[in-house]
Amino acid sequence: MANHILLLILLALTCSFAFASAEPSPLQDFCVADFNSTVRVNGLVCKDPKLAQANDFFFSGARLPGNTTNAVGSKVTPANVAQVPGLNTFGISMVRIDFAPWGINPPHTHPRATEMLTVLQGTLYVGFVTSNPENRLISKTLQAGDMFVFPVGLIHFQYNVGNGTAAVAIAALSSQNPGTIIVANAVFGSNPPIPSDVLTKAFQLDKKVVENLQTIF
Ligand SMILES: *[C@@H]1O[C@H](CO)[C@@H](O)[C@H](O)[C@H]1NC(C)=O
Ligand SMILES: *[C@@H]1O[C@H](CO)[C@@H](O)[C@H](O)[C@H]1NC(C)=O
Ligand SMILES: *[C@@H]1O[C@H](CO)[C@@H](O)[C@H](O)[C@H]1NC(C)=O
DSSP: OHHHHHHHHHHHHHHHHHTSSSSOOOSSSOOOBOTTOOOOBSBOOBOOGGGOOGGGGOOOTTSSOOOOOSTTSEEEEEESTTTOGGGTTSOOEEEEEEEOTTOEEEEEEOTTOOEEEEEEESOEEEEEEOOTTTOOEEEEEEOTTOEEEEOTTOOEEEEEOSTTOOEEEEEEESSSSOOOEEHHHHHHSOSSOOOHHHHHHHHTOOHHHHHHHHHHO
């Protein structure tokens, strides 16, 4: 009986460690990514720690607003391990998002990260959709200073509803490499394309509409 309890406690501890973070815990102070290495691992190879520089842990690319002159009226400036090599193995990254008046960050998901967004300026209507079968939209209008969570893997979006003014947000993501899948681009803009017959049936659309969407994305 005592053995069983011990086993249960051990199991519980093992599980809580295994699931404590979505990405493995670091085994050293840091592991600045060596982009030149040809070795393929889950993550990126560490460069010699003696060669680490302050700039490996630094990012200035979010000082300036992103260029929002595009079809959706928004620009995401990422600060993940690709831009900040010192993030390697740490399970965290950030983005700056700029919005033109009435701009959107279109429905998308991050396969490897939960996101917590903070509005710095303006007013955003944001939301995410729960998984099947409910597909419930959970949404909120945020003012400057407000924060909102987008759970890992769920489709979410932001819409600048601030009476014709620009908006700015920053967000933290629980992965050094969150990944982004923009729904419209992935479905209608894949390379090579998904057969239009598949999309016509899946979206219950006229084939011409599907083919038109495929030319847009
Ligand atoms: C990677 O290669 C570039 C160009 O050869 C070099 O400047 C840079 O220092 C190298 N980085 C590392 C981490 O070795
Ligand atoms: C912003 O992007 C648009 C479209 O690509 C381009 O025409 C414009 O020159 C860019 N503006 C700046 C300031 O870079
Ligand atoms: C939106 O902005 C315009 C122009 O600045 C102003 O006249 C109007 O009252 C504003 N509307 C709201 C709802 O804030």
